Amino acid sequence: MIHEVDEALRGLVVAEALAGTGVDVSFDAPTRDWANRRNAPTVNLFLYDIREDRSRHFQGRVAERDAAGQMVAWHDSPHFFALSYLVTAWTNRPTDEHRLLSALLTNLVRYDELPADRMTGSLAALRLAVPMAVAAPPGEGRALADVWTALGGELKPSLDLVVTAPVSARRTPAAPPVRERTVGVSDITGARASRRTRVVPDGRR
Template identity: 30%
Template sequence: MIADVQHALKEMIYSEAALPRDALDVRFAAPTSAWVSGLTRPTLNFFLHDLRENTGLRSSEFMHSYVSGGQRRDLAPRRIDLKYLVTVFFKSQVDELGRDEWNVLWRVLAALMRQDDWEEQYVPPAARDLDVGVLGVIGQPEGQATQGLFSSLGLPVRPHLNYTLTVPLNLNVSELSPLVLERRLEFRSGLQEGAAAGEGVVRSSWIIRDGLGRPVPDALVRGAGARGFSGPDGVVHLAVAREQVRDLDVLTLDGQILRLPAHSAALLPQLTE
């Protein structure tokens, strides 16, 4: 994820700050004094010096999705803060194009502040697949901490930005709950063991899908004298035992009437849109 985010950050900076790709490099190195002395081109550098979880954005909720055979629950991604020291290095204060390092830093500042919540076009696919965005914040000067960082790199303190990117981390924690197709409840009297207080309550569940495997919501479903409406996930519950259902009569929201054999697992043929 870090490599993907840094590649996306590089493309976003070139685009949003209107920096010349043929005259200025964007790199992600530890800017030691030896590294700086070896530069041959103007360079904008993002030095990743710290990463930690953003506990303020932590979520313990599970995301639900229906898969073949049941319901899948995935733990929401954690959010990780990537902290960067942003600096610009030229061999002199003014390069051959007349753009000095302070001007570049100013353009970068405007670009990063404009993209505090990254536009979708800049979000890397790995984060987009998790349906979680990327957040960027320009931090306040960190005083002694930043001075210590420059000292450890062997550099004098120079104009810089403190930039924090918040990106998702998938912990791959998930569980699968099998679909309950039938449920039987039986009530017994506590006065005499084994004596039934009433008849059992039976319920069977079915998933109504179209020919493309998509759930069919809001359909009226009848079977063996019982009826019910399918929910947004295509699941319908009927107050009848599964073995009693031979056919399901389905009335879709757009007026189609279909009869489905129960042994077909309630899979609808493709509907006409």
């Protein structure tokens, strides 16, 4: 699930906030060594915290459907995990970094959840909303200054981006759909005829 959120964010950032700029996108830890190796303007989305959001847990199963709307599997009640990203811009001038952060903020704040067309894999299969929030006050235990200290770098302007994504505990394939087939039945003389419906699984005769 985490890599699917990564790719959804990459697609969203590249297509909207950074469209036509040629700015790189990285998910590496923005340590001092990484910063020294960087050789192009870069937006960094560093995943620094993962924790379960139990307030979103619900009872019941979730149906997975194919492109035609046919149910293909059931998912047990999913667990939701908040993925927290430290979003920073890296160039040779602070003013350029501020412009990039402004573009990121302007585009990301438009969305209360990941767009459905950006989701793939298990996120697309579950078809559940994936909430996201940018620049909200960090929750308890998520002080960004502590993150910078752990990275060994200097404090830098950043956006705190939190995406809350579901994880399916178990996927159970659905039984074949039931079809009805009507057959004609008559007695040996052919004098009487009746019609009888036989219920068979799809694809069987």
